[in-house]
Amino acid sequence: MTFVIEPHFRLQEWVAEEKGYFKEEGLDYIFQEKVQSTDGKIHDQGGAKKGAYQSIEAGRKSDVNCACHWTVSVAASNGHGKLWGDIYSVTPAAVFVPKDSPVMKPEDLAGVPISVGYQSGSHYSTIQALEQYLPTDKINLSFSEGLLFTRLDNLLEGRSQASTLFSGPYYMAEQLGFRKIIDATFMIAASLVGNPNPEDLKKFYRALQRAQRDIDVRPDRYLHYYKKEFPVRYHELMDTRRWGPGERIVFEPYTEQVFSESRDWIADREIFDGGKKTMGTDSYKDAVVRIM
Secondary structure: OOEEEOOOOOOHHHHHHHHOHHHHOOOOEEEOOOOHHHOOHHHOOOOOOOOHHHHHHHOOOOOEEEEEHHHHHHHHHOOOOEEEEEEEEEEOEEEEEOOOOOOOOHHHHOOOEEEOOOOOHHHHHHHHHHOOOOOHHHOEEEOOOOOHHHHHHHHHOOOOOOEEEEHHHHHHHHHOOOEEEEEOOEEEEEEEOOOOOHHHHHHHHHHHHHHHHHHHHOHHHOHHHHHHHOOHHHHHHOOHHHOOOOOEEEOOOOOHHHHHHHHHHHHHOOOOOOHHHHOOOOOHHHHEEOOO
């Protein structure tokens, strides 16, 4: 079977493709771009109560997909793919407000609607960041604006009072002078779809590791690839030379302890209706695949 690669809003797949690393590893693959060909709609799921978990639940076409580790762990625990336990990644994220906003510090966000993606990284990470400052009933998350690009549009056009953004949109907001109120960096996990060949996964893994090293050494050479991950309507505004490298892949295991602690954290906050009863198996062995 031909291995299907779909870049996940980060630089590593683009670098590995440019440098020929997938081919050098002997991977028989298709590289498919989905952001510009869909005008970013692949990152928008139609508004409230439709986010990363619902996207995984509905099924995806590439062999390896990514979402925040919270969502991937719950999806895998409910039989929607498997969490790939040999790697994880970390993406910069933060809550941003317009530069003329009266919000100056985290406490000022009490009651302010913060645009996030439902059961997506921005949802969990905003709670995790703000619960250090605010009681739960003062953290006002808004799910009505859909996922990434709709939220970015609404922030840039003055329709959002606050929004949690990550990776490329994080850097764009920063470049355009939006005020960062609090960091909300989070972990991302890989979700395996179907039963990809373990040898193909190893080849894919090795190519990304080589690309990560290149980015670490000279990020400036590869920042232009962010334009591949944004709809064309944003390009004139983007000065990617000022941006950072974004999501970093960590070639360390997603451990059983992290899996367990993360599930407890989700259940304690009842992010999924019904709490732990709706979160599937607690078995790391059943939800996680280790290949390396």
